[in-house]
Amino acid sequence: MTYLAKPKLHSADAPRNALGYTRRDYEGAISTLCAGCGHDSISASIVQACFDLDIEPHKVAKLSGIGCSSKTPDYFLGNSHGFNSVHGRMPSVLTGAALANRNLLYLGVSGDGDSASIGIGQFAHAMRRGVNMTYIVENNGVYGLTKGQFSATADKGSKSKKGVINSDSPIDLAMLALQLGATYVARSFSGDKEQLVPLIKGALRHGGPAFIDVISPCVTFNNHAGSTKSYDYVREHNAAVNRLDVILPKAQIEASYPPGSLRRVVQHDGSILHLRKVGVDYDPSDRIGAMNHLQERQALGEIVTGLLYVDSSGQDMHTHLNTVEKSLNQLGDAYLCPGSKALEALNAMLR
């Protein structure tokens, strides 16, 4: 019954952000996903990140494809416009929306079936086009909504609930995003909110294509022994390369972390990513290094998480297209229609 909005009862002492909003103002309809589904934790992390960043909910446009994961935008940011498009084709719809209005925040939510199979082309091209957005894949290695088929991110040799062994090689979307030109690439785990929330915050603050692959176990079809996307498996094999804090421009920039284990990355809007090192010598500004690291660790059966790559000078599609600052959907007739005089001149040239 997703049309039931959550009752908005603000308790007087609920914490408020700089806009005066409580966390409740960032929530949406009641989730209809299975109890324990990883996707709900991701929704909660998105709510937390937007609340923390003082984002005006109505300045966010949330778009998705089709799948359990793609249903989730209904369950957060109830005051934002949402768009459940068609299976695998969210990236193009989001690209069009971003072309129309460059002054909203774009959040794309997708599944591994949605993005790595039917939608892999659109995923790839949105990355290389530099669409300014946060693209989150809720990756459970199965098709949830159609009840348990392997998806293209399922590891070779992993077992389905019915006991079938997957014989196809997996697609690593983070790796692809790196190769295709995303300027912010991260991987996380729905069960690790401490890591995920700051990664989402960093992505929302990033001024270009930001991609986060979130391993999000499907409790109904892919949370058993033999699955490499189950809660237990991911907890055991998680190898974080760093931990992230996002410091907003208005906050005190000085941090209390000991220098040496810290790396500061200033984003285009002045916010600062503080990366606490976990992995030794991991350099998130080295795209090729990141790709190598991912592959080496993957060969060892590890799931590398954290901020894998960031290029904070990243430009977005509108920079490439040299479009005006004002949103295209705000330009009135006077700015768009050349008028009858121009037409007369043109007629004369065509005689």
Place this chain on the structure above:
Amino acid sequence: MSTPAIQHCNDFVIKFANVNGSGSASANELFARAIIRMGVPVAPRNIFPSNIQGLPTWYEVRVTEAGWLGARGGCDMMVAMNPQTWDRDIAAIEPGGYLFYDSTKPLPPSKFRDDITVLGIPLTAMCNEEYEDARQRQLFKNIMYVGALIALLDMEFAAAEQLIVDRYRGKDQLIKANVNALRLGYDYAKQHLPCPIGLRVKRADAVGDRIMIDGNSACGLGAVFGGATVAGWYPITPSTSVIEAFSSYCRKFRTDPDNGRARYAIVQAEDELASIGMVIGAGWNGARAFTATSGPGISLMQEFFGLAYFAEIPAVIVDVQRGSPSTGMPTRTQQSDLLSCAYASHGDTRHVLLFPEDAYECFSLTAQAFDLAERLQTPVFVLSDLDMGMNEQLCAPFNWDDSRRYDRGKLMTYDELEAGKDFGRYLDVDGDGIPYRTIPGTHPTKGAYFTRGTTRNPYAKYSEIGTDYVYNMERLRRKFNTAKDLVPAPILKKAEQPTHVGVIYYGSTAHAMAEAGAKLAADGIHVDTLRVRAFPFSDEVMEFIAERDAVFVVEQNESAQLRTLLINEGEIDPKKLVRVLHYDGSPITARFIAGKIADALTDRKISPIGQPQRKVAS
């Protein structure tokens, strides 16, 4: 010579047989425009292969003081510049016609046609003598034959010369070189050939203020005037030049003079799925967006059309139809996407279609499509075709009413929401089936809704309740009925004498139809004609059919798609609608239409005039 040479002034067809990529296009166009400059209308057409270089290509110019802009068929003079198609080209000349050829090599000694006049000029030899560079030899050969034709057809040399001056304004070297080549051909013909021949162009005053432009450029311009700011597209013949034109007009008209930045965004997508996805995303977000494609692209976009229809998102699609099915005849014309556009996507979808007849309407209807798409919150298709899209044609000059404002449709504003107006995204407030929408970012707490392709209630909440679905479908049907009164009305032309026979047609068939009507009337066969300009069909279309005994439906596809649509939407007795179908990929001609109608009337023993009426044979 057994047959007398054809003698025609300002009324003949001349055809140029060239090799694709030999640079003949601009010389041929120069020829056509020079005739227009003499006040004589022309109807030029390209016949080109799906290939970049080497294959045969033809350009035909119908010189027509009467102003018939459809293809005529046949050819009175062949400019045979392609050895590959020599035999075919010679055979195509009407008895008594003329052959113009490069006489550097002698004619084949074998038996040659003796019913045509042969005019040879040693073009290659002349070029080899005049020019060093191979490319120059090639290009100026084309200009040279235009010069010779000017002499042969008794045209004004100054008209062509002035065109060259206008075309290369500021580039004096080019002007000199081109005029020189033109002069060489002209002088040679004057000295060595029997100028003028039986075909002549004489100055007239029949062009008026008309302009010459191709339909695709006109669509691109229409999109600029219609306020399109976003275009997502993927290249496909014959639609590519729509976006190319949009792009160049945008650079001209939509570049911010202060900082050189673009008031538009054009993205070449990875495929048609993405291009329509972008258009839908932009339309959802309040921009006017469009794409241009052809049949194969329409096939790929189907799922998205359904989404836009059901989620009620404005979008404009320019479909320049070509030979189908599949890759069909990519560089030939047809009108065979009608049904796949009208009912595009799975389920009970129905789309608004607009049918321009020429470049003028390509401009005006494309501009109007954006108003309709926003007013109706739905995809609107502009159905052009290769014949009108890729051929330059004479048409009325473009005009624009500066007091016109874009119709943004039912947009709920911040103030209205703030004032407490009830907002249900899919609520039929006004009874016309069209709901109100909000643009993302409008209000902090009111008016946000979730767009989806799944069923919902009038407040946009997900619903699987049958009554919600039925309410929605009935509202969509109401909306489609509302569209009937918003789309351009059909155009009725009454015959000079009362008749029981009608003809329905659409799009680029219009030129041939106009001429066919005159031809039939001259033979005493009178028909009323109705040009449909949009789907849904307005009531006038159904009345037109009801009031007549027989109605011919003329169209350029094999399965009579317009007829099917009329039968389906108007619940019309199929016997009443007689098929006139032309679908070999060439543009339909007046000869064809008039012939088919006359034959059918004879076969069916229908007398088109007078009382009492005879019934249609069943």
